[in-house]
Amino acid sequence: MRNEPGTAVYDQELRLEAYRFHRCSFPKHFHEYYVIGYIADGRGLLICRDVRYALEKGNLILYNPGDLHSCSENGAPPDYWGLHIPRETMLDLTGELTGRRTLPVFSRNVVSDPEAAWDFRALHRQIMDGSREFGKEERLLLLLSRLLRLCGQPFQASPPAGREAVERARAFMEEHCGERITLERVAGEAGLSKSALLRAFAREKGVTPYNYLESLRIGEAKKLLEQGVPPAEAALRTGFSDQSHFTNYFSRFIGLSPGAYREIFTEKERTTHEK
Structure with missing residues (x-):
């Protein structure tokens, strides 16, 4: 199944991209940036780092740079909202939150957390609507702070x-x-x-x-x-x-x-x- 047309916005203030895709599926690939995604409707099957996840409405999806993943429909093709966060932007965000410009690693790829999902939906709508209020940046920091508490960990050591x-x-x-x-x-x-x-x-x-x-x-x-x-x-x-x-x-x-x-x-x- 091919993706139906999507919409995308670049937020110059937050320095990230926001996407909405209807009835989407993606072949195996990876990104050089972080992704925070959300299943707005439908169901999907995610395979990430060789682990299979059944995606449901309300799930948040987290990808680290380099995480190999694919997504397909699972009965009802999913509607997907996403935020693509470059490494440099993530460094600035974690520096603001922790005082250290360190790239995090998300230890979990799928999260079911109503509070984080609510923050994501509110933030995503603000970005897609072109909001210029400072509450948008605040919402991003709140969301990332919660996700890091739920499933963040330091980067692994250099390869052996x-x-x-x-x-x-x-x-x-x-x-x-x-x-x-x-x-x-x-x-x-x-x-x-x-x-x-x-x-x-x-x-x-x-x-x-x-x-x-x-x-x-x-x-x-x-x-x-x-x-x-x-x-x-x-x-x-x-x-x-x-x-x-x-x-x-x-x-x-x-x-x-x-x-x-x-x-x-x-x-x-x-x-x-x-x-």
Whole structure:
């Protein structure tokens, strides 16, 4: 099932994105940012970090950067609301709450908590309605504070030495994600054969190197589209083979076409100039 059209807003004051999707499903993927989601209606099946969750109306969903997940319908396709929070924004939020700019880790991916859900709904509506009141930021801090008390924990220590080859491959792909790179080149940077890299990378990251690279490219493409770069140019600059491949992949993972996503930020700039 493909996602039905969604709506999205970028909140310049909070420095995050808000989404609403009707009857949604998403294939296996990950994000470079934090996600706080909400099931507004319907039911779904979430698989995150190899754990299966039956989603019900009122559930909150939490993703850390890099959490591999997919979501499908479970009887009644879910309506989904989401907040996408960049790492830098999260650092500032946790610094405000704790006095330390430390990236948290959510230990649970699905939360059933009426108070947190109420805060989320109120905050999400304020963002979607374009509220400029300071109560919006207050609501965000209250929500995050409660979620961190419910299921926050410090980040884990750095990867052990056994994962160093995979980390070299990951770092190389992040640095060169806009280029046409080959599996042989990535394996060479990691110091492994191609088959050994595939096994090790899938074991450590839960996806193949190519799937990881595609997710990185989508993240970079989003940044270019936010700056007003045309979709065709964004596809070229992020290493996609052609615009059709880029459009299909972007739409599957973001829920909007590249042009629709770019329009969010075009509208933001237009509104700013009119003030």
